[in-house]
Amino acid sequence: xxxxxxxxxxxxxxxxxxxxxxxxxxxxxxxxxxxxxxxxxxxxxxxxxxxxxxxxxxxxxxxxxxxxxxxxxxxxxxxxxxxxxxxxxxxxxxxxxxxxxxxxxxxxxxxxxxxxxxxxxxxxxxxxxxxxxxxxxxxxxxxxxxxxxxxxxxxxxxxxxxxxxxxxxxxxxxxxxxxxxxxxxxxxxxxxxxxxxxxxxxxxxxxxxxxxxxxxxxxxxxxxxxxxxxxxxxxxxxxxxxxxxxxxxxxxxxxxxxxxxxxxxxx
Amino acid sequence: xxxxxxxxxxxxxxxxxxxxxxxxxxxxxxxxxxxxxxxxxxxxxxxxxxxxxxxxxxxxxxxxxxxxxxxxxxxxxxxxxxxxxxxxxxxxxxxxxxxxxxxxxxxxxxxxxxxxxxxxxxxxxxxxxxxxxxxxxxxxxxxxxxxxxxxxxxxxxxxxxxxxxxxxxxxxxxxxxxxxxxxxxxxxxxxxxxxxxxxxxxxxxxxxxxxxxxxxxxxxxxxxxxxxxxxxxxxxxxxxxxxxxxxxxxxxxxxxxxxxxxxxxxxxxxxxxxxxxxxxxxxxxxxxxxxxxxxxxxxxxxxxxxxxxxxxxxxxxxxxxxxxxxxxxxxxxxxxxxxxxxxxxxxxxxxxxxxxxxxxxxxxxxxxxxxxxxxxxxxxxxxxxxxxxxxxxxxxxxxxxxxxxxxxxxxxxxxxxxxxxxxxxxxxxxxxxxxxxxxxxxxxxxxxxxxxxxxxxxxxxxxxxxxxxxxxxxxxxxxxxxxxxxxxxx
Numbered sequence: 001x002x003x004x005x006x007x008x009x010x011x012x013x014x015x016x017x018x019x020x021x022x023x024x025x026x027x028x029x030x031x032x033x034x035x036x037x038x039x040x041x042x043x044x045x046x047x048x049x050x051x052x053x054x055x056x057x058x059x060x061x062x063x064x065x066x067x068x069x070x071x072x073x074x075x076x077x078x079x080x081x082x083x084x085x086x087x088x089x090x091x092x093x094x095x096x097x098x099x100x101x102x103x104x105x106x107x108x109x110x111x112x113x114x115x116x117x118x119x120x121x122x123x124x125x126x127x128x129x130x131x132x133x134x135x136x137x138x139x140x141x142x143x144x145x146x147x148x149x150x151x152x153x154x155x156x157x158x159x160x161x162x163x164x165x166x167x168x169x170x171x172x173x174x175x176x177x178x179x180x181x182x183x184x185x186x187x188x189x190x191x192x193x194x195x196x197x198x199x200x201x202x203x204x205x206x207x208x209x210x211x212x213x214x215x216x217x218x219x220x221x222x223x224x225x226x227x228x229x230x231x232x233x234x235x236x237x238x239x240x241x242x243x244x245x246x247x248x249x250x251x252x253x254x255x256x257x258x259x260x261x262x263x264x265x266x267x
Numbered sequence: 268x269x270x271x272x273x274x275x276x277x278x279x280x281x282x283x284x285x286x287x288x289x290x291x292x293x294x295x296x297x298x299x300x301x302x303x304x305x306x307x308x309x310x311x312x313x314x315x316x317x318x319x320x321x322x323x324x325x326x327x328x329x330x331x332x333x334x335x336x337x338x339x340x341x342x343x344x345x346x347x348x349x350x351x352x353x354x355x356x357x358x359x360x361x362x363x364x365x366x367x368x369x370x371x372x373x374x375x376x377x378x379x380x381x382x383x384x385x386x387x388x389x390x391x392x393x394x395x396x397x398x399x400x401x402x403x404x405x406x407x408x409x410x411x412x413x414x415x416x417x418x419x420x421x422x423x424x425x426x427x428x429x430x431x432x433x434x435x436x437x438x439x440x441x442x443x444x445x446x447x448x449x450x451x452x453x454x455x456x457x458x459x460x461x462x463x464x465x466x467x468x469x470x471x472x473x474x475x476x477x478x479x480x481x482x483x484x485x486x487x488x489x490x491x492x493x494x495x496x497x498x499x500x501x502x503x504x505x506x507x508x509x510x511x512x513x514x515x516x517x518x519x520x521x522x523x524x525x526x527x528x529x530x531x532x533x534x535x536x537x538x539x540x541x542x543x544x545x546x547x548x549x550x551x552x553x554x555x556x557x558x559x560x561x562x563x564x565x566x567x568x569x570x571x572x573x574x575x576x577x578x579x580x581x582x583x584x585x586x587x588x589x590x591x592x593x594x595x596x597x598x599x600x601x602x603x604x605x606x607x608x609x610x611x612x613x614x615x616x617x618x619x620x621x622x623x624x625x626x627x628x629x630x631x632x633x634x635x636x637x638x639x640x641x642x643x644x645x646x647x648x649x650x651x652x653x654x655x656x657x658x659x660x661x662x663x664x665x666x667x668x669x670x671x672x673x674x675x676x677x678x679x680x681x682x683x684x685x686x687x688x689x690x691x692x693x694x695x696x697x698x699x700x701x702x703x704x705x706x707x708x709x710x711x712x713x714x715x716x717x718x719x720x721x722x723x724x725x726x727x728x729x730x731x732x733x734x735x736x737x738x739x740x741x742x743x744x745x746x747x748x749x750x751x752x753x754x755x756x757x
Contacts, residue, residue, distance in 0.1 A: 002519075004584035009521045015528060028538030030548060052454050081457050082548050086556070094542055146414045150439045152753045153416050154464020154545065160414050161534070164527035178412035195368045195438045196417055199409050225461050230382035231366075231442030250464060252544060 015166050017254075022167070023261070025254035026098030030080030031247070033095035034073065034110075036117050043091045044071045044114050047084035053077045053218070053225060056084060059111070069114045075100050076108040076221030076235075079249040101255045102214065102244040102262030104128075105237070108221060128243040133210040134184055135264055141173040142264065145183035145207065149200045149236065150226075151190030154250040155217040159187065161253045174260065180206040185260070188240075191219040191226040192233045204240040214263055215242045216256070218249040225249075279325035280332055283311040286323075287338050291316045293623075294610050295694075296703060296719035297334070297344035299352035301379060302326065307352055312692070312703065312719070317628045322692065322705075330355040340610035343727060351378040351444070366437040366756065368392070377445055397423035397431045405738060409438045416752035420741070427737040432730040436755055443757040447716035452478050452552055452683070452706075455713055459704070460547050462718060463754030465505065468497045469697035470704075470754075471550035474716070476631055477704040478552040481691025482683050488675040490554035491632040495670050497546045498695065499663040500537065500571070504530045505698035506614075506656035506663075507578050509749050513653055514585060516743040517594040522585050529574050529581075536570045554680030561674065568671040575664035582657045595650035599732040599744030602647055609728045613700020613721045614659070615748050618644050618651035625696035633670065647732075649747040697721060699751065722755035 048056045048071070055077035059070040085092045100108055104125035111120045134142070146159055162169045163176070177183050180203045192200055204213070215236035218224035226232045236242050246259035286292045295312040302308055309331055310324040333356035334341035345356040346365035353376035356362070367375065369390030375382055397404075403424050409417035419435035447458055459474035460467040472494050479486060486494075511526025534544045540563045541549060549555050559567070585591055601611070606619040616623045624641045626634045642658035644651035688710065694703040700721030707715040729748055736744060 001584065001587050002590070005519075005522050005525075005581065005588065008581060008584065009525050012525070012528075015531075028534070028542065028544040030543055052457060079457060079461075080548065082556070147410060148416045148439070150441060150753075151416070152439075152461040152464040152467075153751060154461070154467060154547075156414055156416065157465045157545070161527070161531060164531050165524055166528065166531050166535075176414060180410070190439065191441065193439055193441055194370055195440055196409065198370070199417065199438070203410050219461075225458055226441050226443075226446065228383075229442040229446050230377050230385070231440050231445075249461075249547070250545070 016168055017166050022254045023258050024097055024099045025258075026252060027096040029098065029248050029252045029255055030082050030094050031075065031078065031098050032073065032080070032082070032085055032092045033098070034071070034112050034119070035091050035093065036112050036119055038089070038091040039071065039112055039114055039117050040091070041069065041114055043088055044069070047088050047092060050083040050087055052081060052083065053079055053227065055079075068116070070111045070120060071114055072109060072111045074109045074222070075247040076105065076245055077218060077224070078247060079218045079225055098255065099258065101246045101251065102259030105242070105245055108245055108247055128212070130210045130212050130243055131263055134212060137210070139173075142185055142260070143175055143177045143183050144185045144187050144260070145177055145180045145203070146187045146189070147180070147200060147203050149188055149190040149196045149220075149239075150193035150232065151217065151219060155189040155220070158250045158253055158256060159189070159216070162256055167253045167257060169257065172261070180204070181208065183207050183211070185212040185214060185263075187214050187216055187260070188236045189216045189220050191223045191229070192236060192239045194231050194233055197233045197239050200239050212243045212263055213240055214244045214246060214259065216246045217251060218247060221245045221247050279309070279311070279323045280334075283313060283323050284334065284337060286313050286315060286321065287334075293317075294334070294338050294340045295320060295701070296705070296717065297341055297348065298705070298717040299348050299354055299378065300707060300715045300717070307354060307379065309348065309354060310705070310717075312705070314628070317623065320629060320692065320694070327354060330357045332357055333359040335359050339608045340724070343723060350376065352376055353379060363392070366440040368437065377442060382442075392435065394421045394433050394435070395431065399425075401425045402430065418752050422738055422741070424738055427739065429733045429736055429738055429741070432733040434726055434730060436726060436752060439753045439756040441757065444716055444718060447713045450713050452708055452711055452713055455706075455716065456550055456552065462757055463720065463722070463751040464545065466501060466697045466699060466702070466751065466754065468501045468546035468550065469695050469702055471547075472498060473693055473695045473697070473702050473704045474706070475550045475552045476693035476695065477691045477706045478683070478708065479691070480693050481689040481706055481708055482687065484553060484681060484683055486554050486632070487678045487681060488633075489558075489677050490679045492670050492674055493555045493557070493559060493679065494550060495633045496559075496667050497549060499667045500533060501546065502698045503571070503575065503660050503663045503667075504533050506660045507574075509656050509746070510582060510585070510653055512746050512749075513595070513649065513743065514591065516746050517591060519585070519588070519591060522581055525581055526578065529578050532570065532574055536567060540567055551680065553683050554678070556680070558679050559674065564671040564674050568668050571664055571667050575660060578660055579657070586654075586657075592650070594743065595653055596648060598649040598740055599736055599747060600647045601728055601732040603645065605731045606647070606728060609724070609731070611725050611728045613697075613725065614652055614655045615725050615728065616700065617642065618655045619647035620645035623701065625694045625701050629694055631693060631695060637666065637669075649743055652747040699749070699754070700725065718757055720751070720754040720757065722750040722752070725750050726755050
């Protein structure tokens, strides 16, 4: 009976995760991180060879200038397969803390100086104009329209989880809406398929300005494992302009939340 | 699993027809491949007496006769065969392109030619027109109102009542089967995991088993146990979430939220013990990548038990609610004969009187040593499909806890040979039903990988459950089948 259902629900203890515990959390995402102090040229070469999506690369160009090689990790291309972690002799690990969510495209790339055994720090790119406008207009009361442009539905499963009692996205004043016409932000997943490219453009055009577009997942950021398929047009920014990127395969609810808030905040 | 392979023969088609007509035989899949000399081949997989997969294959040089008029379940397979390989199925009642939408020129067949950089074409897709006084068309999609995948539904209605529903899918078609080709066999599971993300472990295990069967490699017992735990956990999570979503679709928000919380508890347990929420990266050809200690096994068993008990009690209260009964019962009936003619699989089949379950019929891995209870209903309505999921969650919990209690010791992965050039097939019972991978390997790489997904099989049955229902019940009926768009479109 309805009464039993409601009673059971009311009697259950709260499971809501605090904002402090959520932001920057990446447990379960399988995203790699580098222990710079353990990095060697040999390990770097091995992990680059093992990476199935070329998320890990060595910068040869840099070598010519300074005699130093950099290991580059593009999180936008990483599907979290953990091959690199398994063969890295401890120099790479699956991280539980990860903050490169909701960043500009260049912000997805980290680099390490192999000889120096240290990360090469970069400046964070500036906030997009649309983000500033939406922030001043709406604060954080954001309406999101999710568009699946060809995803495997892994990202959808995690976006759906954002509304469960652990994450409760609505506590931030953020809602999912049923039409692009009601939206301030499009949350776009998937490598854009040839068969969805037109519908994605139409959804973008139907969204009133100012609007934000966030590309979600390895596929949304770079095409992911589907790069180079004849039936795929490319990542989201091959079809519509993108303001922020949330990597991961799939990104966890905490990473999605971190990314959505960061695109709004801008830092 | 018993499989029988027939050699090349022009009478393969007639053998397939005879088998399918003779009695208890079911079309499992139909697909093409290319021989080493460049000629094309057609394969039929048929389940005989619910216990033996027979693979019939034959080289083809021209058109083949269509099976669809005799076996309606072949309809989409034959359209796919033409899209992919340009093999015409003569006499097909509906030869429209399936996965290649009108933005593709009609003479492109991506599995036998280079289809990169093909310029956009323009064409028209004609839906079946329903004429008559007061008949209206309602187009829905591909972009839907919720957080769901894209697809198009074309309803023909009179007032609220649906006369006809036509599906137009394959918006998420990613050329996945082609993408497998030339991929190292050890990396194939990564692609399999991205065929249908919410059932990614079932896809990964089915793929790995097909490769292992091809190389005739036995997976160590502990790896089999960990795979079983992952497969059943995935089923529990899918079924618990589905029952919640069904409540959400009749405006009963409290159990929808409650069930999403039970599912999240299981996702968090997976993160804790396996460092992954959806078990990605765990299955690899030869075994698994992550071990489980006896202490962690005990803890996991406790979490699974309390989640299953919590869900069972909530499910009882849900089914006792008269307004839920009113909305679920007699809604979206899929009759047994309709289900049989379209070779429907999974929970939808078991709710319509067809007792099919790969774990029982074609046991694999640890399931060979376990007796499986296969629940069944014959009403074929939303309620039956909800009950199946509730019953199966209890079965999964028992399987997980029994396995955790008797967790074997030993290695979790064995190396694969890479010299031979074999073919292999394997099926698993995914949360949505029979999921089969067929692989052909060449020097350690995949030469061909065919995926029979339960969603591809079951989508054509959804329109048969709609006529006579009101259009407002469509989200509920659709959810009760809960099919994957990406799994279907690939």
